[in-house]
Amino acid sequence: MSLTAHAFVDAFLPHKTPANQLGHGQAPVNIALSKYWGKRHLELNLPTNSSLSISLPDLGTQTQLSIQSELTADQVILNHTPLTTDHPFAQRVSQFLNLFRPSPDTYFQVDTQNSVPTGAGLASSASGYAALVLALEELFQWQLTKPQLSILARMGSGSASRSLFQGFAIWHKGEKADGSDSFAEPIDQQWPDLCIGLVKVDISEKAVGSTAGMQRTVETCDLYQAWPQQAERNVKTIQQAIEKKDFTQLGETAEHNALSMHATMIATWPPIVYWQPASLAAMQTVWQLRQAGVEVYFTMDAGPNLKLLFESQNQDKVLEAFPDCQVIRPF
């Protein structure tokens, strides 16, 4: 973490004195219906555009955090496996924890469990940093609000800002240089019929990480120029769709938004194509279902997997076309 992030956090936190020996955090993964792609500030994870998501209540991260005086380095345990200090995941977590360390020689034990595959475009970093920030809050008892905590989570991973909440959340891109107005908040709307279907094409680690992918897009993709404005408009349209419970508007806007984000990657040089042949086959199946009158849409993150959007009355038809699809009811 850079000096900028340190300076911000030092001013933002009321103190750095642990109130407890132990902190717990639990947070869901979230699926962006209008995506985050592009940073206006790299170190603070400030986005070029707002985004809007739905959390998946049963998938996410559980983290237990403690300060242990006998440690000489942070100890990161991922899915019951202790990682070496030079493991990329452990290093990233340690760098983030540097922002909160009471003293340079205070070390944390972080015991974290993901119920989703790590690094496969299923947003494990979102739930991971959200859970870690909740555990930090329990440990330090700062009494920060959820939107305030989402600012801290954002500095670990942009999309983590949205994982502080169940249901729909909107991450406002903010305007300020220090990011103090770039936080997420929940949208107070339920949609009991809404279903998310996870179509897993490939759960191996992705070749190009999101941050590197975003940077390359911003630097080399001419078509990206129009993305921030489109994304801002898509957020508003989806927000309206949620208020009206207009599923067609929600689905069309979400699919168009995801395809547009992937389009910016495809038009990047060297190209970033997260799609696999099986991703394209699954998209074609979705379009065939729609042609046949079954209203189903998809969204995709920086990976090859599809997340289907449909309403419960179409679940049987969706499962017929996608027998291995994991259906989640967010509400």
Next chain:
Amino acid sequence: MSLTAHAFVDAFLPHKTPANQLGHGQAPVNIALSKYWGKRHLELNLPTNSSLSISLPDLGTQTQLSIQSELTADQVILNHTPLTTDHPFAQRVSQFLNLFRPSPDTYFQVDTQNSVPTGAGLASSASGYAALVLALEELFQWQLTKPQLSILARMGSGSASRSLFQGFAIWHKGEKADGSDSFAEPIDQQWPDLCIGLVKVDISEKAVGSTAGMQRTVETCDLYQAWPQQAERNVKTIQQAIEKKDFTQLGETAEHNALSMHATMIATWPPIVYWQPASLAAMQTVWQLRQAGVEVYFTMDAGPNLKLLFESQNQDKVLEAFPDCQVIRPF
């Protein structure tokens, strides 16, 4: 054809009196290395951006045109099969011929043979209209130059403007409202080592024709805003690469250009995705070859097929990875 096209042609042609009973034309297909996508004038086929192509000498169209007094309608014979007058291909040809008819009750027999599959993204309409215009020139003996003939071919199909020439050709988008400066001309450069490899994924007719696809892109794709400028720059970069014989610059720019064009389609709503799963698998093979040090690039038109670009010294390695690839040496 609209009144605009009629008015333009009437002013452009020296006369409409046939000098011969028969006219022949022969023209190659061309592969755009920097693509044409988007029209600034629909009826005149005026493009939003310039484009640059390479013709494939052995693939194309041969057309024989005659005026026959006993006909009561145009007779279009495609690949030895007479078409009914309500066949879409015959109708399109007849509409184009309306521009040149000596009198309303003069009808043409058009006997045309394509050595490429029709409507499969292999640009049969480009060679088709170019051959037809050459046949018209032989029939009417207007004594027009090739760039002038390319203006007429353009009104049949935009990319046909480039099929008047062998080798590299550049189609200047032009600025004038009547399109009189929107023509193609040859680039006087040879590149004997240059190879084109045709990777046929699917040669069935495409679901969305180019004109409809372009219109939908221009109307609904926000990202398209940046396309015309990128395309204009890509044309210049490829022109420089041809002059310098810089294959890396040629290949990178052509692949980036093609992917950017497809990106604008993907970001259109409803989405236009010409890619098939096998197209994506072929792209991945190209990228793997490059990673392994074999310099090969691809371009793609409004269809699922790939056209590989490589130099002759890599032909064996390309054929190893793509055994069914048809290799063409344009020079």
